[in-house]
């Protein structure tokens with residue numbers, strides 16, 4: 001062991017302490033664990049809950065990210081005050097039964113689903129309880145210091161209705177912003193086009209994507225603020241002249257209950273749909289920590305990975 005390695009020294013010192021005081025056994029109590037050299041709150045919580053299945057909270061980077069999104073915590077995630085709040089929440093949510101499974105689940109969720117840059121919200125078992133998701137502000141959390149200056153992104157979108165009044169939505173690729181979610185067909189707008197040229201350009205994009213001609217009509221402008229971006233979307237009413245081709249698309253009945261369709265708030269604005277139903281409770285229903293089933297259509301569409309459809313421009 002390297003004599004300069006503080007961690008190695010701490011492990012040796014902790015082992016010596018356990019040998020002297022406890023006959024070589026590691027304590028299971030969080031408070032006692034923290035009296036050992038090199039063991040802080042996180043390690044103590046991890047040992048107590050993961051090794052001994054004791055109801056001890058733990059807060060690593062993954063858990064902090066999940067909680068800050070779940071509760072839309074506005075404070076800087078590195079600030080002591082926010083850390084205290086996160087610890088408190090981690091403790092309040094912890095069930096008395098099976099704390100090990102709960103903590104492991106939360107860490108795994110942060111590592112595999114609630115990922116830093118590309119969270120897989122449509123597949124997340126907590127999405128119905130997630131405030132950041134409900135408010136379409138997943139990218140805002142966790143907060144870190146001063147927010148960067150906002151950048152404006154211009155898009156052209158097509159609000160396509162069929163003869164029955166249904167709205168066309170397409171699914172974003174899984175990776176990237178709003179991965180796996182459904183939006184109106186949209187495209188990064190080229191600069192310096194006249195109004196007439198924009199319509200022609202949009203019709204061309206739609207023809208290339210869906211293999212049909214479109215009538216491009218009235219325009220509406222929608223603005224939506226994300227954490228570091230302001231979206232300015234020119235949304236055109238469009239109607240197809242023929243049957244559409246291409247997968248990863250679906251028609252939505254605007255009068256149906258769409259609460260289970262993963263539509264970000266800005267897409268709802270573009271499509272003229274009401275906002276997502278209100279965030280129901282600031283407290284996570286512990287039942288929600290069990291895996292929720294995706295609806296079969298969504299599961300099927302998520303599985304259609306082989307088809308590439310350009311629905312979200314690269315920022």
Ligand code: SF4
Nearest residue numbers: 114121124127130133
């Ligand atoms: S819904 Fe999205 S942001 Fe919320 S906890 Fe799940 S993955 Fe994270």
